[in-house]
Amino acid sequence: MRRDLRTLALFVRIYCDGNHRDRERAKHRSPAVDSGVYGDSAAMLCADCSQHLSYGEARRVFCALDPKPFCAHCEVHCFKAEERAWNRQMMRYAGPRSLTRGFARQAARHFAGSVRTRIRRLRNRT
Ligand code: SF4
Ligand SMILES: [Zn+2]
Numbered sequence: 575m576r577r578d579l580r581t582l583a584l585f586v587r588i589y590c591d592g593n594h595r596d597r598e599r600a601k602h603r604s605p606a607v608d609s610g611v612y613g614d615s616a617a618m619l620c621a622d623c624s625q626h627l628s629y630g631e632a633r634r635v636f637c638a639l640d641p642k643p644f645c646a647h648c649e650v651h652c653f654k655a656e657e658r659a660w661n662r663q664m665m666r667y668a669g670p671r672s673l674t675r676g677f678a679r680q681a682a683r684h685f686a687g688s689v690r691t692r693i694r695r696l697r698n699r700t
Pocket of ligand 2: 594619620621623
């Protein structure tokens with residue numbers, strides 16, 4: 575779970591860095607930060623991105639699926655529609671950039687998981 579939350583925060587950070595540098599930004603604050611998920615390195619985010627990240631963290635913490643798929647490939651999808659839409663556009667921006675911003679390992683793990691989920695789904699359909 576810790577790894578998932580860190581990966582999510584990483585993508586939100588890339589998105590906020592690329593789109594909201596003109597906004598006032600501060601260290602992200604949330605129960606996940608307080609419980610030490612990010613160590614001393616909570617992301618600097620604008621209030622909007624921080625709120626979206628808090629929402630995603632809470633969903634992840636209370637996720638009942640085991641094994642948990644990536645949220646993007648989840649058939650349950652517990653996010654409210656607007657949060658889901660926000661995450662989709664955030665990932666469209668941050669996903670490709672994560673590969674070139676020194677986070678190739680996390681990004682590769684994320685995309686490998688996506689591929690595994692797709693393969694599992696295809697197998698279940700046959
Ligand atoms: S979208 Fe699916 S995988 Fe993601 S937290 Fe919700 S139930 Fe779990
Ligand atoms: Zn932002």
